[in-house]
Amino acid sequence: MATAHSPTLRLRRLATRLRRAREEAGFTSSQVAAKFKWSAGKVSKMETGETKRISAADLDLLMDLYEITDQAERDGMQALARDARQRGWWSKYKKVFSDRALPDFEAEASLIRTFEAQLIPGLLQTPEYAEALLKGGRLTDSETLQQKLDARMARRTILTRASPARLRAVIDESALKRPIGGADVLRGQLAHLLYMAQRPNIDIQVLPVEIGSHAALCAPFTLLEFPDPLDLPIIYIDTAADGLFIEDPDEVEAHSATFGDIQGSAVSTARSATIITDLIKSLEQDT
Structure with a gap:
């Protein structure tokens, strides 16, 4: 089971x-x-x-x-x-997840902090956006692609369950403008971000391009923390082949400090919502 x-x-x-x-x-x-x-x-x-x-x-x-x-x-x-x-729900997606899978840790995470520079974080993606994103990668058979899409959508339930994980997402402004799937898909994705940002357990901050240099000009990363003190925080970094998990306390501390720095560079959640709203209006005018 x-x-x-x-x-x-x-x-x-x-x-x-x-x-x-x-x-x-x-x-x-x-x-x-x-x-x-x-x-x-x-x-x-x-x-x-x-x-x-x-x-x-x-x-x-x-x-x-x-x-x-x-x-x-x-x-x-x-x-x-x-x-x-026991096996996690993700075990049925054998073509998608390796033995050590991100959902395995997300399942009990109490706080997830993520920084993305090129795309919308997976937990906040719409099906249409995720499908377009997956189709933009290496060619794969339709069955595997559908499994990847289903698995990514299943991951999102940790944000809407009875005791949801808290999500703190900092997203580079350039990711909000990248037309993955075209204008209609992007507009739907941005509208979904605004909808999810209204949930009390989710904070979304935009890192404006005009900021220039900032602390996270490196690979995007995710920090996961857990309610039990015996479960130490862990870093997840997505790679082309598979995900990389880092548990070294010094690395966790360094990434935590970096996330704090980029949160300080990003605009407030209220200002971020305004930026996203303006981008949606711009897309509507263009179409």
């Missing part, structure tokens, strides 16, 4: 708790492996998330050894192990 939570995050959280429990109990990973006659790297792989599935029996053995006796804590760790074994 597909799930709406993140199996990868649940596994990372369990791995962190196991490592901390082992250290508090005073064992090395080698000592634990020897105790249960496991292979030398099994414990380390459990604590780094390399082992995708941790059996209930193995988990019970570890919790007994680490003297975790609180039943609520034991039940919670078993629940994490079960959740980590």
Whole structure:
């Protein structure tokens, strides 16, 4: 059964708790492996998330050894192990997502900060805009293209669910003017941006071209943060072949500072709405 939570995050959280429990109990990973006659790297792989599935029996053995006796804590760790074994909704899009997919992290993100310079962020795209964008890439069969489109639209639900993720998007003005799909498609896309910007969990800021040099004259990026303190923030950078995930704390801090800088360079959300409205009117006049 597909799930709406993140199996990868649940596994990372369990791995962190196991490592901390082992250290508090005073064992090395080698000592634990020897105790249960496991292979030398099994414990380390459990604590780094390399082992995708941790059996209930193995988990019970570890919790007994680490003297975790609180039943609520034991039940919670078993629940994490079960959740980590489930598949996310994105697993059915095998032609679209790799084993480590962006929706896996978006599923439990509480705050998403994204900067885009050339196009509208995926979470804010209309079907027409997304289709035109995908058709502008490398030639692919119609089935794969439709899967990519369906998957991108499915991702958007994190912004409208019962407890939606907060989205802070800074979009370069040039992206708002790029006629992907033609004037009608672009006009519909800009109207959708205005509609989504009215939601309390979404802030959209435009970075005017006239600003010139700014802190993010580099690759666009997305920062994802999570409600559980054990789930450290992560950076996502889109690439031509696949997405790149960066978890290094120094990199996360640097990108967070950069995002703060470009937010300061961008105009306010109210002024951004005016810019988008003016662009829509300009497109209507041209047609």
